């Protein structure tokens with residue numbers, strides 16, 4: 305890729321992050337010297353087992369949970385699938401009702417749709433123009449056969465934060481009325497390193513994380529499972545992870561994830577201040593310099609790292625290509641849908657018009673982002689949009 309100074313201005317940290325040096329260094333011995341199978345009995349295996357145990361403790365300490373409540377998985381998608389299908393499949397009736405929101409990641413929406421095909425039912429609660437769900441709307445959706453609610457902590461396209469703790473309270477009150485127990489899951493993949501993940505404060509029973517959003521490798525994640533919660537495993541076999549997720553553990557990546565989450569948590573407060581300043585600089589810069597631009601989301605309850613903008617009359621794709629040409633990596637909506645021209649389901653749920661939604665661009669910041677990078681993307685957006693305006697698209 306061409307770039308002004310050979311350094312890509314990477315502004316897509318919500319899609320994925322590079323593995324940080326400290327994490328890589330901690331992982332390296334587990335590929336070669338400490339390569340044993342953690343389930344074996346000799347001391348070589350013990351080294352691998354020790355690495356996993358330490359990572360489990362690091363993650364439990366950030367979540368305020370017991371180490372035994374941490375299940376390592378193959379990533380955020382698998383964690384969501386395990387929470388949703390694992391709780392549904394335990395039901396003897398093979399039926400029941402799930403509550404979720406219209407703005408969840410596809411790794412929550414699609415497993416629920418799969419369950420609907422099998423006879424389960426679901427309510428997709430809508431959001432306001434800021435992307436926020438009203439806790440009362442969730443409570444109103446509770447039925448006598450509701451067994452699961454899944455509400456994300458931070459939206460991956462807009463950065464909007466859901467008030468999960470308030471939602472949990474409301475669900476418990478509604479569940480008491482029916483004398484039922486509802487499991488509560490949160491997809492906290494985009495919250496790690498940005499918000500507190502304390503499971504007791506949030507009040508959740510199940511919480512998903514993914515390593516590659518926090519400077520650790522792809523293909524490893526965590527599902528926190530509160531003590532006493534039963535799940536049907538999706539992957540059966542050798543019984544690893546206390547029978548919850550079979551398969552020889554991805555030891556090096558697990559070790560990397562433990563280290564990455566510990567580091568992210570230690571740096572969370574200082575990172576928040578820096579990210580807020582950068583975020584204000586970008587949002588205000590775009591509003592001042594780019595006519596016809598709009599900020600999609602909320603200014604009050606959001607993480608500063610993730611921002612979503614629309615540019616009236618322009619599609620997102622040519623903007624991204626223009627930015628790429630200038631050495632800037634940004635994204636349209638979510639990474640999974642960036643190859644399709646379908647407008648984002650999140651923006652549509654927020655009531656944003658189709659034409660605006662197809663013109664949306666997500667910019668997300670991370671550890672390496674500087675003020676110079678923000679000024680660079682501001683200038684480049686101005687240039688690219690200026691060029692696109694002088695080549696209006698052909699009439700339909």
Ligand SMILES: Cc1ncc(COP(=O)(O)O)c(C=O)c1O
Nearest residue numbers: 379380381409411460493494514
């Ligand atoms: C909110 C959210 N949930 C789940 C996932 C899926 O995580 P993974 O890529 O580890 O499967 C992502 C990744 O984009 C995400 O942003």
